Amino acid sequence: MAAASSARHASLSSPPSSSSSSISQSRATAAAASPRSPSPRSSPRRSGSVLEHTDRAGKVDIGKEIEQQRRQRQDLESKAKSGLVGFDKFVRSNPLTDRFKVLCFHHVELWCGDATNTWRRFSWGLGMPLVAKSDQTTGNHVYCSYALQSEDLVLVFSAPYSDKHRYQPASPPPHPAMTKPAMLDFFDAHGLAVRAVGVRVEDAATAFRTSVEHGAIAVLEPTTMHDVHSGQELVLSEVALYGDVVLRFVSGGFDGPFLPGYERVSPPPFSSSPSGLGVGLCRLDHAVGNVHNLLDAARYVAGFTGFHEFAEFTAEDIGTCESGLNSMVLASNNEMVLLPMNEPVHGTRRKSQIQTYLDHNEGPGLQHLAISCRDIFHTLREMRMRSHIGGFEFMPRPNKKYYKDLPERIGSSLTPEQVEMCEELGILVDKDDQGILLQIFTKPVGDRPTLFLEIIQRVGCMEENVQRGGCGGFGKGNFSALFKSIEDYEKTLER
Numbered sequence: 001m002a003a004a005s006s007a008r009h010a011s012l013s014s015p016p017s018s019s020s021s022s023i024s025q026s027r028a029t030a031a032a033a034s035p036r037s038p039s040p041r042s043s044p045r046r047s048g049s050v051l052e053h054t055d056r057a058g059k060v061d062i063g064k065e066i067e068q069q070r071r072q073r074q075d076l077e078s079k080a081k082s083g084l085v086g087f088d089k090f091v092r093s094n095p096l097t098d099r100f101k102v103l104c105f106h107h108v109e110l111w112c113g114d115a116t117n118t119w120r121r122f123s124w125g126l127g128m129p130l131v132a133k134s135d136q137t138t139g140n141h142v143y144c145s146y147a148l149q150s151e152d153l154v155l156v157f158s159a160p161y162s163d164k165h166r167y168q169p170a171s172p173p174p175h176p177a178m179t180k181p182a183m184l185d186f187f188d189a190h191g192l193a194v195r196a197v198g199v200r201v202e203d204a205a206t207a208f209r210t211s212v213e214h215g216a217i218a219v220l221e222p223t224t225m226h227d228v229h230s231g232q233e234l235v236l237s238e239v240a241l242y243g244d245v246v247l248r249f250v251s252g253g254f255d256g257p258f259l260p261g262y263e264r265v266s267p268p269p270f271s272s273s274p275s276g277l278g279v280g281l282c283r284l285d286h287a288v289g290n291v292h293n294l295l296d297a298a299r300y301v302a303g304f305t306g307f308h309e310f311a312e313f314t315a316e317d318i319g320t321c322e323s324g325l326n327s328m329v330l331a332s333n334n335e336m337v338l339l340p341m342n343e344p345v346h347g348t349r350r351k352s353q354i355q356t357y358l359d360h361n362e363g364p365g366l367q368h369l370a371i372s373c374r375d376i377f378h379t380l381r382e383m384r385m386r387s388h389i390g391g392f393e394f395m396p397r398p399n400k401k402y403y404k405d406l407p408e409r410i411g412s413s414l415t416p417e418q419v420e421m422c423e424e425l426g427i428l429v430d431k432d433d434q435g436i437l438l439q440i441f442t443k444p445v446g447d448r449p450t451l452f453l454e455i456i457q458r459v460g461c462m463e464e465n466v467q468r469g470g471c472g473g474f475g476k477g478n479f480s481a482l483f484k485s486i487e488d489y490e491k492t493l494e495r
């Protein structure tokens with residue numbers, strides 16, 4: 001643990017200090033803001049009172065809403081004709097066009113062949129204790145489901161039981177649509193994959209109704225779940241996101257572990273404190289999907305959510321790699337729910353890595369989950385210690401030149417000692433006009449070259465002790481190094 005302790009000392013999130021191994025949020029912001037200020041972000045993002053297009057009496061301002069929808073539609077339609085403009089020409093603004101109030105990510109659920117072994121692997125690799133379960137021991141004879149939690153990050157792993165096992169349960173399973181055929185078909189097509197991106201909304205019934213009215217494909221009608229112990233309720237509803245992945249709306253006042261019907265697992269098998277086995281993961285930052293046609297998918301998701309475009313990248317932004325992709329990031333009003341999507345670009349020397357995903361996943365699906373932490377040096381030391389004993393392996397480090405050139409590319413945002421630690425741990429660094437992004441990618445987490453994880457730390461962009469979403473961008477400056485390493489990895493699968 002000595003190594004972990006020294007990493008903690010050099011935390012990027014430390015308060016301002018004279019130590020050469022620490023960096024303050026304000027310093028990062030100032031350093032990052034210098035190349036392209038003033039910020040292209042529009043001011044509405046800071047006027048929280050207009051998040052909903054309502055007047056003081058709470059009535060919807062129909063004229064304003066229609067105008068915003070028209071503008072958003074026009075935007076995406078003109079992109080459909082002219083294509084994406086790319087990172088440099090894209091001007092970021094936040095028109096606050098959400099159709100219903102979206103708060104934050106709530107959880108992510110993966111459907112598995114064997115949930116028990118999968119949750120144990122993720123629990124160890126990510127330092128996340130089991131907090132809730134629904135299985136035969138709790139009266140669920142249809143499927144088993146296990147929820148892990150580290151701060152605001154909740155990952156759930158579910159798999160079906162045999163339906164030859166007939167047992168009349170005392171109560172129905174928590175989720176009404178999780179059946180053996182649905183779960184087996186999903187696993188058969190995709191392997192280990194994300195089924196649901198859970199988002200906390202103000203009202204899951206309104207979110208569902210509004211989404212369906214605006215073109216969303218309905219998957220689960222609003223369903224109220226009751227907690228027999230506390231009497232609290234939670235409402236779930238689902239619409240199609242892309243492929244077989246659903247966007248799951250969650251609302252209500254339930255404060256137990258995960259969802260009503262799940263049994264609390266207590267005490268957790270290990271602590272997330274620095275002295276425990278937790279690695280310090282905080283929350284889901286963004287959830288990225290791979291699709292066949294980016295503009296169609298973006299128009300569909302933006303159409304029913306009202307989400308605005310936060311960033312875009314084209315094959316040209318990616319640089320000299322052999323395979324290509326286009327990417328667009330959609331964001332909620334508060335920019336705490338970020339949904340990037342990628343499409344393959346064809347005609348390059350190698351098959352696009354997105355096409356490789358689409359082939360192996362048998363269609364669109366969730367490509368990676370970006371998980372944020374407060375001290376990436378500590379998190380990476382802990383995760384790397386577990387890499388070869390059941391944890392997650394990482395993509396190969398960039399070459400020495402990447403780290404030699406880093407100070408020139410990011411200025412004085414990191415101390416020489418921190419750059420050295422980035423090199424030792426294989427962490428990539430980038431910045432945008434707002435802040436700094438430190439990131440690293442795992443190898444695919446399952447059998448197929450599909451789903452992987454990204455571990456990130458964002459530095460800067462603090463507003464009243466809250467960090468703005470997407471601070472530091474998505475690693476555009478690392479695309480070349482990153483995609484080269486993905487291509488090299490894919491070559492190892494072609495023997």
Ligand SMILES: [Fe+2]
Pocket residue numbers: 286288368370454474
């Ligand atoms: Fe990412």
